[in-house]
Amino acid sequence: MRKPQLVRTDGLPDRVTIYEVGPRDGLQNESAIVDVAVKAEFIRRLADAGLTTIETTSFVHPKWVPQLADAAELLAELDLPDVVRAPVLVPNERGLDRALAANVREIAIFASATETFAAKNLNSTLDEQFAMFTPTIQRAMAEGLTVRGYVSMCYGDPWEGAVPSRQVVEVGARLIDLGCHELSLGDTIGVATPGQVTALIGAFTAAGVGVDKLAVHFHDTYGQALANTLTALREGVTTVDSSAGGLGGCPYAGSATGNLATEDLLWQLDGLGIRTGVDLEKLVATSVWMAEKLGKPSPSRVVQALAG
């Protein structure tokens, strides 16, 4: 199989952690409901390809996300090696109860950086969302769990347009203060360009949240995800979210949410000699297999090129 030529360049990290969101963020945004056995096999194959951080599912109420209604059943089926971290998304204390019952060791919570999205997604104000997160995070930490904080709509919001960095940093810093070990800065609608990325990371570090606590999460809706990721790497970020095969983005529809494909990211990182521990060939084979299960082609350009 074709591989990128390795040519290093200055100013980039030696190693990057790929935070794989395909099984959760990817499958949650696919219209098909995937069988639990297929999900389990998918996650096993991702781990076998070398991914060491895989967000496996969500304990959001099945009414909202029927695609992941089998979260408990899935986790019971999984038997991942100890080296693999397998966080799950938890919206609130009820979700935390279910996660604890499933022996989860890491959770992620999902915050909004804008009032409108907080209202639409969480039925709360920007401020009120913390009434939900605070007890969830505190109880999770008391149980010894680690907590990741997603901050969504960091670079733009479909209703409000531009989002002030100050507002994003305020939400993020509050999550860190509550005990989150990491923030994932999400470009939920995929509109960001590199100047915004540099500015937002700079605003966080100026507020005392170091790059070691920041992960980036770009959507490829406007084709900008990989250039923005490269920009974040230059700013010192070393954790990047992506979705195997670009799951969760529809390549044909205008409404594409468009997660950055792990393979497209990995092609760049492999070419730059940035270590990830992930095997591109195994990953592509996994995404081709998953695309067959979903009955639609992968939107990942690397998967399309290598599987063609």
Add this chain to the structure above:
Amino acid sequence: MRKPQLVRTDGLPDRVTIYEVGPRDGLQNESAIVDVAVKAEFIRRLADAGLTTIETTSFVHPKWVPQLADAAELLAELDLPDVVRAPVLVPNERGLDRALAANVREIAIFASATETFAAKNLNSTLDEQFAMFTPTIQRAMAEGLTVRGYVSMCYGDPWEGAVPSRQVVEVGARLIDLGCHELSLGDTIGVATPGQVTALIGAFTAAGVGVDKLAVHFHDTYGQALANTLTALREGVTTVDSSAGGLGGCPYAGSATGNLATEDLLWQLDGLGIRTGVDLEKLVATSVWMAEKLGKPSPSRVVQALAG
């Protein structure tokens, strides 16, 4: 229509020239043969959107590129404002004769950086291709034409794999010595990553070919085009090739040649406050119109997002 938020960042040029290749490189790689009146309207609309450098067609023999067999007829129909540069591709002296008969003022010639592609595309060796170019360039210059030199397969070749920078620079420097005012460094199979881009531009400047003479031409086959373009801008390059609507790349097939879409490029440049003179809204409308004529959706993510 949604627009990117403007946030500048250091180390990038203030202004970029977009060298639009859609009518030539794009349409040449589409299976449909487009009516000459539609091509003329397409080019007029591109110029109206603010593009000032538009490669309109090719005088390659129609046997090889039937899509552009109407080159002379198309040029006779065009009546572009003086501000628009309208180069055409010319393979050899016979093509130059046809270009001169059509009152063309700028041409581009297409060289290979690898032996295998020279053999397959030009039926010559790396060295022998200059036997074809030398008289073509010399006569063109004697007629007062400017000549752009494409160098293809700069970052990898489907048959040879890695391509030594030295070899690319040798071909490029020879074209400059012959009188080319600009080189377009093509990632014909879309495999490059940013380290290669920085290294190749560095190799050219070390050999005395300044960045002011370099344009970049990335294909998005592996999803890397925009990140590589950003890298080239950081190295001081200010001319970028792209194709309106991503014409010439098939979004669904494994064989996608995948020109970088002008809209995806423009979203980034507009966001960074880099001036191009191009109106995104008019350009998207043009690509939507052209996609209807071709009967297939544009592979540009920006076009998909904004037209959805």
